[in-house]
Amino acid sequence: MTINKTVENGKAIIAPEGHIDTLTAPELEGVIKEILPGTKELILDFEKIGYISSAGLRVLLSAQKAMNEQGEMKLCHVNDAVNDIFEVTGFSDILTIE
Numbered sequence: 001m002t003i004n005k006t007v008e009n010g011k012a013i014i015a016p017e018g019h020i021d022t023l024t025a026p027e028l029e030g031v032i033k034e035i036l037p038g039t040k041e042l043i044l045d046f047e048k049i050g051y052i053s054s055a056g057l058r059v060l061l062s063a064q065k066a067m068n069e070q071g072e073m074k075l076c077h078v079n080d081a082v083n084d085i086f087e088v089t090g091f092s093d094i095l096t097i098e
Contacts, residue, residue, distance in 0.1 A: 003031050010038060015045035020056030029059045040071035047077035052085055064095060074098055
């Protein structure tokens with residue numbers, strides 16, 4: 001998995017590419033944990049994500065909990081397949097998806 005990130009003035013944009021599953025979720029989690037201190041706005045750009053598993057959902061839930069205490073988190077460019085997963089699991093009610 002490739003993960004592009006930009007961090008500037010309390011705003012972080014993370015743009016992973018590929019699938020977020022049991023093998024790749026720990027890598028995404030590591031990047032998020034690395035940038036969390038001092039981040040007021042976290043944007044996850046899912047334009048190049050084709051699938052997310054329960055392991056990936058756990059990473060998103062953990063990031064959302066952390067950001068609830070220090071700022072806001074948004075997901076953008078979520079495709080229909082991934083959005084369906086968010087809806088079925090109830091994550092569409094927890095996450096801000098634009």
